[in-house]
Amino acid sequence: MKAVLISGVSSEVGKTVITTGIMKALSKKYDVQGFKVGPDYIDPSYHYMATGNPGRNLDSFFMNEEQIKYLFQKNAKEINIIEGVRGLYEGFSPTSDVGSSASIAKILGCPVILIVNAKSITRSAVAIVKGFLSFDNINIRGVIFNQVRGEKHIKKLKEAFSYYLPEVEILGFIPRTSLLNTESRHLGLVPTAEKDLSEKIEKWGEVIESYLDLSKILEISDYDFEEVDKVYLWEVEKSYKKVGVAYDEAFNFYYWDNFDALKENGAKIKFFSPLHDKEVPDVDLLYIGGGYPELFKERLSRNKELLESLREFDGYIYGECGGLMYLSKSIDNYPMASLLDCKAIMTREVQGLSYVIAKFKEDCLIGKKDKVVKGHEFHYSKLVDVKGKLLIKILRGKGIINNLDGLCNGKVLGSYFHNHAVANPYFASCMVNYDF
Numbered sequence: 517m518k519a520v521l522i523s524g525v526s527s528e529v530g531k532t533v534i535t536t537g538i539m540k541a542l543s544k545k546y547d548v549q550g551f552k553v554g555p556d557y558i559d560p561s562y563h564y565m566a567t568g569n570p571g572r573n574l575d576s577f578f579m580n581e582e583q584i585k586y587l588f589q590k591n592a593k594e595i596n597i598i599e600g601v602r603g604l605y606e607g608f609s610p611t612s613d614v615g616s617s618a619s620i621a622k623i624l625g626c627p628v629i630l631i632v633n634a635k636s637i638t639r640s641a642v643a644i645v646k647g648f649l650s651f652d653n654i655n656i657r658g659v660i661f662n663q664v665r666g667e668k669h670i671k672k673l674k675e676a677f678s679y680y681l682p683e684v685e686i687l688g689f690i691p692r693t694s695l696l697n698t699e700s701r702h703l704g705l706v707p708t709a710e711k712d713l714s715e716k717i718e719k720w721g722e723v724i725e726s727y728l729d730l731s732k733i734l735e736i737s738d739y740d741f742e743e744v745d746k747v748y749l750w751e752v753e754k755s756y757k758k759v760g761v762a763y764d765e766a767f768n769f770y771y772w773d774n775f776d777a778l779k780e781n782g783a784k785i786k787f788f789s790p791l792h793d794k795e796v797p798d799v800d801l802l803y804i805g806g807g808y809p810e811l812f813k814e815r816l817s818r819n820k821e822l823l824e825s826l827r828e829f830d831g832y833i834y835g836e837c838g839g840l841m842y843l844s845k846s847i848d849n850y851p852m853a854s855l856l857d858c859k860a861i862m863t864r865e866v867q868g869l870s871y872v873i874a875k876f877k878e879d880c881l882i883g884k885k886d887k888v889v890k891g892h893e894f895h896y897s898k899l900v901d902v903k904g905k906l907l908i909k910i911l912r913g914k915g916i917i918n919n920l921d922g923l924c925n926g927k928v929l930g931s932y933f934h935n936h937a938v939a940n941p942y943f944a945s946c947m948v949n950y951d952f
Contacts, residue, residue: 540721
């Protein structure tokens with residue numbers, strides 16, 4: 517098995533750009549699979565664009581150890597690059613591995629490469645890396661330095677590490693360059709679905725080829741992975757339904773595992789665009805995921821044919837976060853589908869940002885009564901003038917209002933709570949079997 521986890525010592529080290537660039541560079545010769553630690557949607561889309569293989573998530577809050585091992589094994593390719601989340605040891609709590617990159621490195625037993633922002637430091641970089649090496653039993657095998665200023669800086673870094681940490685492999689020095697710049701929004705990058713970033717990612721790959729030792733990275737990534745037997749991931753109750761999935765610039769926050777779970781439950785998926793299409797597809801139910809509909813609210817509101825087609829749709833509809841907003845009466849007073857009795861407004865402050873633990877108050881389109889599941893929420897919007905039944909009790913997190921989520925109106929359900937098919941194993945089976 518060839519796999520390596522690439523983590524930053526902190527969030528601000530250029531981790532996603534460098535990791536994606538490594539994937540792109542290696543993809544010229546190898547079949548590469550990208551993985552992302554944590555619940556992020558956007559970074560895996562960069563991995564997909566770099567490798568041609570859908571990015572996958574590994575999350576020790578969502579999944580147990582055997583599920584993580586099996587999902588990794590199930591999706592592994594010739595070369596496997598795992599992008600960490602934030603700093604190596606950051607996770608669910610300040611005293612636990614759960615949700616951290618370190619937890620995934622331990623579970624998989626894979627080697628780790630650290631990215632260090634070396635701007636204006638040399639000896640201090642040694643202290644940082646030495647601290648990471650001694651903090652826990654993680655197999656840290658190499659270091660990449662970013663934001664390096666010229667040959668003198670490189671020489672000093674080499675000298676410092678040769679003197680203090682000769683056992684640490686230096687894999688390269690990336691200069692301060694505008695070629696690795698990218699746009700960001702809130703806590704992450706701009707989704708690849710909003711614009712064609714293939715040319716930019718191509719350049720990232722070229723920069724990485726120029727400044728990193730890819731042969732050493734491949735050498736480090738070679739390790740013995742202990743294979744596991746197939747384990748339970750999600751409930752399967754086959755029902756051959758057609759599921760229309762909204763996918764375009766406005767709605768693109770989906771886990772590929774959710775599509776896998778739907779397919780295993782017999783679903784046939786048809787993609788459509790609330791921005792560009794004039795009617796919903798001929799399906800049994802609609803799944804409108806998250807994204808940034810607020811950035812396209814005028815265009816979404818202007819596509820009256822699609823909105824009318826949505827209102828006339830006779831099947832079930834589930835909207836998640838951005839999809840919930842789209843199903844409301846309006847987003848910042850721009851008229852939307854009006855299938856849920858509420859209005860969405862954007863705020864300057866984040867309204868929900870955490871892992872979620874939820875309990876279903878009754879059977880519904882995405883869950884079963886009294887079942888406790890996990891997920892996450894991240895949104896800068898809130899709902900006002902909320903009327904209707906709320907079917908989900910939020911035990912950890914915020915939800916729509918008063919620690920409740922899952923606003924329901926007949927066949928329409930919306931939630932701020934993001935579902936992952938492993939963390940909510942009833943998600944796909946309920947969706948294709950619910951009272952058709």
